[in-house]
Amino acid sequence: TYEYIVVGSGPGGGPLAANLARAGHTVLLLEAGDDQGSNPNISQILNFNRAGNDPSTRWDFFVKHSDDQDREAKYEHLVWKKEDEGFYVGTNPPGNAQQLGIYYPRAGTLGGCAMHNAGVSAMPPAADWDHIADMTGDETWRAANMRKYLTKIENAVYTPNDRNHGHSGYLTLTQSGVNVANSSDGRTLIEAMAQALGLGNVAIEDLLKRDMNADDAQRDESTGIFGQLRHADAQGRRVGTNTYIRATLKDPQAFPLTVQLNSLVTKVLFTASNSSSPTAVGVEYLYGKSLYSADPRYNASAEGEVRQVFASREVIIAGGVFNTPQIMKLSGIGPAAELEKHNIPVIVDLPGVGARMADNYETSLISLASRDLINTSGTHAVMLKSSVAAGRERDLYLFCGAFSFEGYWPGFPTDYGKSQYECAVVYIPSRNAGSVLLRSSNPRDTPEINFRFYENGGDQDLTAMLEGVKWARAVFQNVSSSLGPWKEVHPCKHPRTDCSEEEQKDWIRLQTYSHHATSTCQIGADGDKMAVLDSKFRVRGVKRLRVVDASAFPRVPGAFPVLPTFVLSEKATESILEDVRKGRE
Numbered sequence: 076t077y078e079y080i081v082v083g084s085g086p087g088g089g090p091l092a093a094n095l096a097r098a099g100h101t102v103l104l105l106e107a108g109d110d111q112g113s114n115p116n117i118s119q120i121l122n123f124n125r126a127g128n129d130p131s132t133r134w135d136f137f138v139k140h141s142d143d144q145d146r147e148a149k150y151e152h153l154v155w156k157k158e159d160e161g162f163y164v165g166t167n168p169p170g171n172a173q174q175l176g177i178y179y180p181r182a183g184t185l186g187g188c189a190m191h192n193a194g195v196s197a198m199p200p201a202a203d204w205d206h207i208a209d210m211t212g213d214e215t216w217r218a219a220n221m222r223k224y225l226t227k228i229e230n231a232v233y234t235p236n237d238r239n240h241g242h243s244g245y246l247t248l249t250q251s252g253v254n255v256a257n258s259s260d261g262r263t264l265i266e267a268m269a270q271a272l273g274l275g276n277v278a279i280e281d282l283l284k285r286d287m288n289a290d291d292a293q294r295d296e297s298t299g300i301f302g303q304l305r306h307a308d309a310q311g312r313r314v315g316t317n318t319y320i321r322a323t324l325k326d327p328q329a330f331p332l333t334v335q336l337n338s339l340v341t342k343v344l345f346t347a348s349n350s351s352s353p354t355a356v357g358v359e360y361l362y363g364k365s366l367y368s369a370d371p372r373y374n375a376s377a378e379g380e381v382r383q384v385f386a387s388r389e390v391i392i393a394g395g396v397f398n399t400p401q402i403m404k405l406s407g408i409g410p411a412a413e414l415e416k417h418n419i420p421v422i423v424d425l426p427g428v429g430a431r432m433a434d435n436y437e438t439s440l441i442s443l444a445s446r447d448l449i450n451t452s453g454t455h456a457v458m459l460k461s462s463v464a465a466g467r468e469r470d471l472y473l474f475c476g477a478f479s480f481e482g483y484w485p486g487f488p489t490d491y492g493k494s495q496y497e498c499a500v501v502y503i504p505s506r507n508a509g510s511v512l513l514r515s516s517n518p519r520d521t522p523e524i525n526f527r528f529y530e531n532g533g534d535q536d537l538t539a540m541l542e543g544v545k546w547a548r549a550v551f552q553n554v555s556s557s558l559g560p561w562k563e564v565h566p567c568k569h570p571r572t573d574c575s576e577e578e579q580k581d582w583i584r585l586q587t588y589s590h591h592a593t594s595t596c597q598i599g600a601d602g603d604k605m606a607v608l609d610s611k612f613r614v615r616g617v618k619r620l621r622v623v624d625a626s627a628f629p630r631v632p633g634a635f636p637v638l639p640t641f642v643l644s645e646k647a648t649e650s651i652l653e654d655v656r657k658g659r660e
């Protein structure tokens with residue numbers, strides 16, 4: 076028995092477990108994967124594409140983007156399983172290949188997806204935090220209050236003298252900054268972008284030092300070029316979940332944290348399933364390597380050992396956006412009809428579990444210069460406001476550089492050679508139309524995941540994304556140097572230059588990808604039957620159970636969810652410790 080059991084070690088659960096232990100509580104952190112923190116594919120942030128393909132951390136999910144079979148079949152990187160068990164990627168599969176779906180990577184490892192992501196670290200607009208305060212009436216969610224969690228956890232080495240940032244937290248943030256401008260070709264392109272933004276003779280170095288997380292009242296409306304921030308140190312080593320957990324484990328006398336790896340939690344244990352207020356008392360898990368079928372090393376005949384462990388204070392679920400709702404449903408918390416279909420006894424009928432999933436939409440403009448680009452390294456960000464931007468906030472986040480990234484599939488990304496340059500376009504406002512449903516009651520099966528892209532507000536969203544693409548295209552066309560003429564790879568494939576807006580929108584609609592899913596166990600208002608959590612992360616209808624991960628956000632926070640999830644973890648720590656102080660159950 077431990078005081079707290081935390082399930083999952085990503086940016087939600089990992090720091091929370093460490094924080095509770097640092098506050099003197101006994102904590103068991105259960106993680107389905109193992110520790111690859113010393114594997115260079117994982118530990119060096121710029122190896123993120125290698126990390127995403129590394130079988131030692133990879134969890135392969137295959138999802139749908141819509142309910143429309145024809146549309147799904149046109150996705151250029153659709154994944155199939157061949158007869159020889161290998162993957163085929165494309166729209167013309169060999170005979171007898173089985174359609175798996177659209178690849179959506181997750182990391183099943185100590186540190187969660189913060190161990191294979193690109194590490195881009197952006198605070199959301201104030202409106203995203205204020206939305207939670209407005210919905211729940213809990214004023215502690217106001218953006219003005221949430222800033223303190225960022226300054227507590229961050230070590231903003233890129234801005235050492237800025238007192239509105241923190242410099243002693245566990246989360247080192249670095250900026251790709253001026254390196255990007257060190258090559259003449261990179262510089263030429265950024266200068267063309269500055270020109271397109273009407274920035275006149277501003278020094279490129281100054282633009283690349285702009286802080287997208289500045290504590291500035293105008294921040295959410297300010298557009299233009301920014302340095303890309305990452306949770307990594309100056310040597311490019313990933314910093315965050317894994318490093319913070321390891322640092323906490325170094326002093327077991329002071330910090331009573333136990334990390335149990337290779338432990339797939341299968342359900343939460345309750346006092347009595349027929350009680351009027353069921354109380355979480357522990358979890359059941361399978362102990363063994365690669366027990367989840369998303370793991371490429373999965374072997375169905377290795378069944379693992381069933382174990383139980385108990386919590387005297389609370390159980391906290393932080394399995395990530397797909398696994399948290401799966402664990403909740405397997406435990407009897409979810410839509411009653413779905414649970415009954417799988418013969419799972421209902422503890423609480425909570426229809427919001429696994430519903431209203433959201434994600435940022437992402438597309439890309441890739442073009443090939445007329446010659447190889449020289450010495451271009453790194454990426455920078457450009458934030459824009461489209462014509463459909465709600466209120467006054469910027470709604471497009473572009474990251475540009477000499478790379479190609481077109482979404483995910485086993486073996487991603489493509490490489491169009493040394494002349495490639497891309498601006499990836501992330502659309503910030505998100506829609507909640509997706510779902511995570513149980514395929515079966517077997518905890519080793521992956522759930523059925525459907526994002527239902529563009530189901531709500533699609534035209535408006537596509538208009539905004541196309542504007543991002545058109546902006547980047549105009550930059551390429553206006554670069555006055557030996558780099559042109561450019562050959563566009565997509566959306567308007569060279570040699571065509573006359574694609575209509577509708578054609579381009581159709582291409583974007585079909586080929587949009589994503590990797591920032593959130594909101595499958597949302598915080599919501601009292602009285603909202605779809606709300607899964609209250610504003611203190613407590614699961615409604617049961618006692619001593621919380622969810623602390625990206626599932627909890629009512630919508631995707633800004634353009635990139637990882638930093639907000641680190642912040643959320645800090646807020647949850649405070650809520651839990653406050654209950655201890657006040658002697659609340």
Ligand SMILES: Cc1cc2nc3c(=O)[nH]c(=O)nc-3n(C[C@H](O)[C@H](O)[C@H](O)COP(=O)(O)OP(=O)(O)OC[C@H]3O[C@@H](n4cnc5c(N)ncnc54)[C@H](O)[C@@H]3O)c2cc1C
Nearest residue numbers: 083085087107183187188192194195340395625635636637
């Ligand atoms: C390829 C990729 C790139 C990304 N790039 C960025 C980026 O640059 N910037 C950004 O802001 N965001 C990025 N993201 C998203 C971001 O990393 C996630 O939003 C964030 O990690 C979510 O944190 P989490 O704690 O909710 O869950 P996760 O990070 O998914 O962690 C969940 C953990 O729980 C464990 N777990 C799951 N089920 C069980 C179980 N049953 N028992 C025990 N353990 C379990 C998993 O193994 C995992 O370690 C990216 C995501 C992906 C997939």
